[in-house]
């Protein structure tokens with residue numbers, strides 16, 4: 470028996486959500502709230518005892534899911550990916566996985582968890598086949614609120630699964646946190662992106678990338694640039710507590726872009742300029758109090774402009790507008806963060 474624990478952070482997007490799906494630059498930073506995964510891989514049972522099961526426990530939700538290895542094998546068949554080569558889940562496989570998830574009778578009030586459970590089954594069976602084992606998940610992050618719980622779920626899950634796979638050699642006897650090498654992180658990121666695809670439909674990859682590598686990043690079309698703030702940057706984040714679903718919001722923006730291609734292309738280009746300018750300002754060294762104030766004013770103005778364009782994309786919400794009006798009374802400009810439609814503002 471071998472056991473590991475992994476954790477990965479959520480994020481805020483300072484500029485460029487949605488537009489980043491359409492090729493614009495975006496800026497994001499990891500936050501101090503994580504998803505935590507523990508994974509125990511059990512040795513094979515003697516043949517007379519059957520072949521065991523794959524279990525997923527979502528502790529915060531009080532839910533446990535279990536599939537016998539033989540059932541998984543009957544439904545999903547023998548073809549496996551190689552854990553060192555991430556592959557996308559085919560439409561056929563996603564249907565079979567969805568049927569396996571449906572058998573678990575997720576309570577109607579928590580049906581939004583189905584995509585996360587499907588994502589789990591895909592990643593687990595792609596990396597470990599039908600070997601028996603148990604995964605336990607807890608999260609500091611509110612789910613479905615724009616702080617990237619889906620990506621941090623994928624990254625921490627993949628980190629734990631890969632740590633006990635042939636693709637990596639992690640010494641499981643050590644009790645200290647183990648840091649993956651750059652190549653290993655890249656592999657984690659690529660698998661996590663495949664997981665995000667199951668949850669989001671068409672992710673840009675920014676959330677899994679910032680969750681994998683941490684810190685602050687500038688991101689465009691899969692290209693990552695690490696950035697460092699020239700002065701401390703403090704953000705207030707507010708939860709509207711209005712639930713929403715990233716997949717539907719991302720699809721809504723794409724539909725608007727296909728109805729108004731030229732207008733929306735201009736909106737995405739404007740966001741690209743805003744993100745690049747924001748990134749440059751964030752990185753510029755601040756010399757004194759006056760330049761710090763000027764810098765903060767520019768950052769606020771750019772975030773306010775980005776919010777206007779997010780409204781144009783159709784992803785704001787009455788609750789978000791209320792937060793913006795309220796923070797403005799205290800001279801704080803803000804914008805939605807993540808997919809919008811509710812969720813958090815920063």
Ligand SMILES: Nc1ncnc2c1ncn2[C@@H]1O[C@H](COP(=O)(O)OP(=O)(O)O)[C@@H](O)[C@H]1O
Nearest residue numbers: 581582585612613614615616617618619622715
């Ligand atoms: N800890 C978790 N356990 C199971 N599923 C999760 C977990 N965290 C996220 N998910 C999945 O991700 C979905 C939320 O992702 P999303 O709509 O992208 O919002 P966000 O990423 O901003 O939290 C949930 O509905 C669920 O399917």
Ligand SMILES: C[C@@](O)(CCOP(=O)(O)O)CC(=O)O
Nearest residue numbers: 486487615617672673807808
């Ligand atoms: C809207 C988007 O830009 C960010 C979504 O973030 P979240 O899932 O709402 O935390 C989508 C993406 O980039 O994949």
Ligand SMILES: [Mg+2]
Nearest residue numbers: 617619620715
């Ligand atoms: Mg998400």
